[in-house]
Amino acid sequence: MAAIQESNNMITTSPVKLRTRPITATLILIGGLAALLLSMAVSVSFGAAKIPLSLVWEAIFQFNPNITEHNIIQELRLPRVIGGAMIGASFAVAGAIMQGMTRNPMADSGLLGINAGSGFVIALCFAFFPGLSFSMLIIYSFIGAAMGAIIVFGVGSLAVGGLTPIRLVLAGAAVSALLIALSQGIALYFRIGLDLAYFYAGGVAGTKWSQLKIMLPWVVGALITAMILSRSISLLSLGEDIAAGLGQRTKLVKFVGIVVVLILAGSAVSVVGSVGFIGLIIPHLTRYLVGVDYKWIIPCSAILGSLLVVLADLCARMINPPYETPIGALIAIIGVPFFLYLARKERREL
Amino acid sequence: MEHSPIFVASSQRKKKSFIILGIMILLIIIAFIISMNSGHMKLGPMTVLKTLFGYGTKQQSTILFEFRLPRIVISMLVGAGLAVSGCILQGISRNALADPGILGINAGAGLMVMLYISFFTTATIGSIFLVPVLALIGAGATAALIYTLAYKKNEGISPIRLILTGIAVAAGISSVMIVLTLRLNPDKYQMVATWLAGSIWGANWSYVLSLLPWIVILIPLAMYKAKIMNVLSLGDQTATGLGAPIEKERIILLAIAVGLSGASVAVSGGIGFVGLIGPHLAKRIVGPKHQFLIPTSALVGSLLMLVSDTVGRVILQPSEIPTGIVVAVLGAPYFLYLLAKSKS
Numbered sequence: 001m002a003a004i005q006e007s008n009n010m011i012t013t014s015p016v017k018l019r020t021r022p023i024t025a026t027l028i029l030i031g032g033l034a035a036l037l038l039s040m041a042v043s044v045s046f047g048a049a050k051i052p053l054s055l056v057w058e059a060i061f062q063f064n065p066n067i068t069e070h071n072i073i074q075e076l077r078l079p080r081v082i083g084g085a086m087i088g089a090s091f092a093v094a095g096a097i098m099q100g101m102t103r104n105p106m107a108d109s110g111l112l113g114i115n116a117g118s119g120f121v122i123a124l125c126f127a128f129f130p131g132l133s134f135s136m137l138i139i140y141s142f143i144g145a146a147m148g149a150i151i152v153f154g155v156g157s158l159a160v161g162g163l164t165p166i167r168l169v170l171a172g173a174a175v176s177a178l179l180i181a182l183s184q185g186i187a188l189y190f191r192i193g194l195d196l197a198y199f200y201a202g203g204v205a206g207t208k209w210s211q212l213k214i215m216l217p218w219v220v221g222a223l224i225t226a227m228i229l230s231r232s233i234s235l236l237s238l239g240e241d242i243a244a245g246l247g248q249r250t251k252l253v254k255f256v257g258i259v260v261v262l263i264l265a266g267s268a269v270s271v272v273g274s275v276g277f278i279g280l281i282i283p284h285l286t287r288y289l290v291g292v293d294y295k296w297i298i299p300c301s302a303i304l305g306s307l308l309v310v311l312a313d314l315c316a317r318m319i320n321p322p323y324e325t326p327i328g329a330l331i332a333i334i335g336v337p338f339f340l341y342l343a344r345k346e347r348r349e350l
Numbered sequence: 351m352e353h354s355p356i357f358v359a360s361s362q363r364k365k366k367s368f369i370i371l372g373i374m375i376l377l378i379i380i381a382f383i384i385s386m387n388s389g390h391m392k393l394g395p396m397t398v399l400k401t402l403f404g405y406g407t408k409q410q411s412t413i414l415f416e417f418r419l420p421r422i423v424i425s426m427l428v429g430a431g432l433a434v435s436g437c438i439l440q441g442i443s444r445n446a447l448a449d450p451g452i453l454g455i456n457a458g459a460g461l462m463v464m465l466y467i468s469f470f471t472t473a474t475i476g477s478i479f480l481v482p483v484l485a486l487i488g489a490g491a492t493a494a495l496i497y498t499l500a501y502k503k504n505e506g507i508s509p510i511r512l513i514l515t516g517i518a519v520a521a522g523i524s525s526v527m528i529v530l531t532l533r534l535n536p537d538k539y540q541m542v543a544t545w546l547a548g549s550i551w552g553a554n555w556s557y558v559l560s561l562l563p564w565i566v567i568l569i570p571l572a573m574y575k576a577k578i579m580n581v582l583s584l585g586d587q588t589a590t591g592l593g594a595p596i597e598k599e600r601i602i603l604l605a606i607a608v609g610l611s612g613a614s615v616a617v618s619g620g621i622g623f624v625g626l627i628g629p630h631l632a633k634r635i636v637g638p639k640h641q642f643l644i645p646t647s648a649l650v651g652s653l654l655m656l657v658s659d660t661v662g663r664v665i666l667q668p669s670e671i672p673t674g675i676v677v678a679v680l681g682a683p684y685f686l687y688l689l690a691k692s693k694s
Contacts, residue, residue: 106447106513158690166446170630171689173447174682177623181678184547185671193543197531277521284514326532332525336518340499343514 020291025300028289032303039307040085043314044077075209083207084313085306086219087272088282090264092305093226095279096286096297097257100233102165108279109265111172112258116179117148118269122199123183127190137199138211138270145266151175153258163254165240204272204313205324215267222263223302229257230294237294275328278305281335281342288342308334367642370635374649378426381653385422385660386414416554423558424617425550425659425673426652427565431614432621433628433651434569437644438607440629441579442600443509449626450611452516453604456620457523458492459485459612463619464527464542468534481545482557482616489612495519497604507600508586548621548674550659557617564613568606569648575603576640583638621674624651627681634688654681 045051051059051069058064059073094109102111110116121144125132132140156171157163187193232253235243244250265279282305283297290296312330319325386398391413393401401410432450439448450456462484500507500515534542572579581594582603589596611625631654632646658676665671 104445104447105510106445106452106517155686155690167689169447171686173626174685174689177626177678178682181547181623181675181682184543185675185679188540188543188547188672188675191536191540194531194534194536194539197528197539280517280521326525326528329525329528332521336522336525339518339521340515343500343511343518344502 020293020296021289022296025290025296028286028300029303032300032307036085036303036307036310039310039314040081043081043084043310044073046314047072047077047317079207079209079212080204080313081310083212083215083271084204084309086212086215087204087268087275088278088305088307088309089223089302090219090268090305091275091278092282092286092301092308093223093298094261094265094268096283096294096301097226097229097233097261098279099283100237100294100297101254101257102169103237103239104165104169105284106280107169109261109269110176110279111152111169112261112265113148113152113172113175113179114145114262114265115148115269115273116176116183117144117146117151118142118266119273120144120179120183120186121147123186123192123196126192126195126199127186135208135210141270142266145269146262148175148179149258149262149266163251199273204309204327207271211271215271218263218267222260225256225260226264226298227295229253229260230298233257233298234292234294237292272327275309275331277328277332277335278308281339282308284339284342288345363637367636367646371642371645371649374646374653378649378653378656381656381660382422382426385656386418388660388664389413389418420555420558421550421659421663422656424561425655427558427561428550428614428618428621429624429628429651429653429655430569430648431561431565431610431651432618432625433632433647433654434572434644435607435611435614436625437629437632437640437647438572438579438603438610439625441583441640442603443513444583444585445509445513446630447626448513449622450607450615451520451622451625452513453608453611454492454496454516454520454523455489455608455611455615456622457520457527458488458490458495459615460488460546460620461492461523461527462488463545464530467538467542467545468530482560485619486612486616489615490608492519492523493608493612507597507604509600512604544672545619547672548619548677549662549670549672550618561613561617564609568610569644572603572606572610573641573644575599575606576644579603579640579644580638583640619672619674621655621677623674623678623681624654627685628654631681631685631688 041053041056044056045053051073055069056073059067059070060078063074064070091109095107098107098109098111099105101107118141121140122137125137125140152168152172152175153163155175156168159167187196232243232248235246235248236250236253236257240250243253268275282301286297286301286304290300308331309327312327312334315330315334316325316327319330383395383398387393387395393410393413397406397410398414400406401414404411406414436449439450439452440446443452463481466481466484496512496515496519497507499519500511502511531539531542578594578599581589581592582596582599584592586596615621628651629643629647631650632643635650636642636646654677655673658680659673661680662671662673662676
């Protein structure tokens with residue numbers, strides 16, 4: 001009912017021509033990329049042991065295993081920074097796709113049950129196999145994420161009439177609530193809540209090359225698919241009827257879109273836990289800056305998301321060294337005031 | 351408005367809705383009796399009835415009147431309050447995902463409770479009386495903050511701005527909570543986690559008395575506003591066209607929603623799911639007309655909370671499962687089943 005009313009509303013109010021700002025978008029892409037590279041370099045050189053940028057350069061291009069600093073950079077800092085950038089891009093693009101497909105400004109990747117599924121399986125692991133290694137946990141976490149998404153997708157498409165946006169959103173909210181409740185129950189019963197909190201607060205600190213090697217091809221593939229899909233998502237964001245009327249195969253687009261979101265958000269969640277806020281704010285911010293065309297929203301979201309996570313991680317290490325502040329908290333501290341400002345200025349619905 | 355073609359309910363539909371309301375009340379009464387019977391000390395249905403009318407032994411009446419009855423009444427009131435609050439919020443924001451959580455009420459109350467537990471309390475006895483008060487303060491303050499941030503001089507409150515502001519403030523508060531979590535020792539953490547998961551822990555008559563006025567005044571008020579909500583849920587343009595003073599009505603309705611959920615969360619902890627799922631279940635039973643939707647939401651919420659609290663109390667005796675967890679475990683599969691069965 002609400003969906004029908006909303007789509008009617010969209011038809012009457014949506015402008016004939018999509019409002020886009022290609023020039024701003026290009027500037028963001030170029031400037032954002034430069035800022036990202038710079039902040040990654042700074043992030044590699046800062047830390048408990050300060051390492052000058054020249055040494056960073058050497059460590060990357062003329063690696064010498066006998067120099068301690070080179071080892072720190074190669075084994076600890078580089079994977080961490082690259083991981084941060086990848087995670088930021090993944091969450092942001094996943095969020096942008098979800099918001100575009102469901103036409104709900106509250107949507108993010110968490111709605112597919114990904115965060116909740118991963119959290120549930122991690123809680124099970126902590127409760128029943130306490131000694132599990134970090135790399136095993138990541139694999140289990142990904143399995144959990146996929147499980148959550150399959151349940152949501154399955155229930156959503158079981159119904160007569162198939163997977164409508166409103167149904168996806170509701171199924172996602174219900175499955176997430178169920179899995180979160182089960183994880184809470186396990187955490188309370190086995191008294192492992194605090195351990196879990198520490199695990200998730202760790203952020204990108206423990207990122208290893210081996211993880212990145214597994215993640216990278218998937219994430220890159222998914223990002224490219226997202227770009228290819230961007231035109232279809234722009235259409236879908238006008239409303240499913242309009243998209244279908246314009247000759248789009250909406251079912252196929254939605255299916256591919258969901259798979260892309262699963263890969264992106266699933267791998268990101270498995271590394272840092274659910275820092276869902278990135279997937280929520282970055283697409284809003286990007287839409288505010290570049291307009292409503294997903295051809296620009298998706299790449300710009302990726303860049304801005306990376307930038308946010310790399311900066312947040314840098315701050316996390318600098319605020320109270322040698323201790324690290326939870327990265328999720330920092331992202332919220334950077335993101336919340338900004339998001340509030342946007343919420344005040346923004347007048348469009350989506 | 352009564353004769354607007356969209357809302358002309360055939361008398362058949364009206365009759366059906368009344369029958370459904372009757373069935374819901376019957377179910378609640380059955381659940382009520384079962385809940386009275388079950389617990390650590392088992393009392394048969396006849397004993398319960400006898401005790402209720404004053405013919406039980408001293409021990410029986412203590413169990414019934416001092417422990418079980420207040421708790422049952424509180425869970426029913428909380429369920430009704432949260433569900434109606436969710437119903438109002440979904441109606442005025444026209445967003446299916448809206449629940450009392452978007453007003454930051456759970457987050458604000460949770461933060462206050464966490465601050466209190468982490469910095470002040472060493473004993474748990476005093477906190478039983480202080481925690482609900484603090485939670486209510488936290489919930490009210492957060493709602494006021496969100497409202498202020500979302501308010502614009504010439505435009506008032508738009509639903510989308512309210513939702514986005516709510517999300518942002520809730521995210522900010524929960525990040526503060528993450529940082530606080532890491533400072534807690536395991537015992538205190540366990541207390542906070544139990545509260546956040548939602549449990550009716552301080553159940554006595556003084557809580558019932560503190561919650562009752564909110565529910566008894568605000569739910570009928572919401573029902574009185576049902577027609578306005580029907581119009582508002584058509585969208586701002588249509589509502590304005592039909593002559594509704596949308597801004598004023600929206601503020602009143604928001605205040606009702608905040609009052610209901612703030613008072614409920616104060617005694618029950620973070621049970622947001624009732625507020626999300628209650629109105630949706632009700633909508634699938636009686637349709638979108640608020641005259642029936644609001645009372646049905648209240649009944650569905652009461653029933654869900656009552657059953658969940660009973661199950662949580664009984665299933666792992668002598669320890670308890672937080673009600674919020676049981677609500678999700680019982681409510682979510684049923685909701686998913688309805689979702690899968692429904693036509694688009």
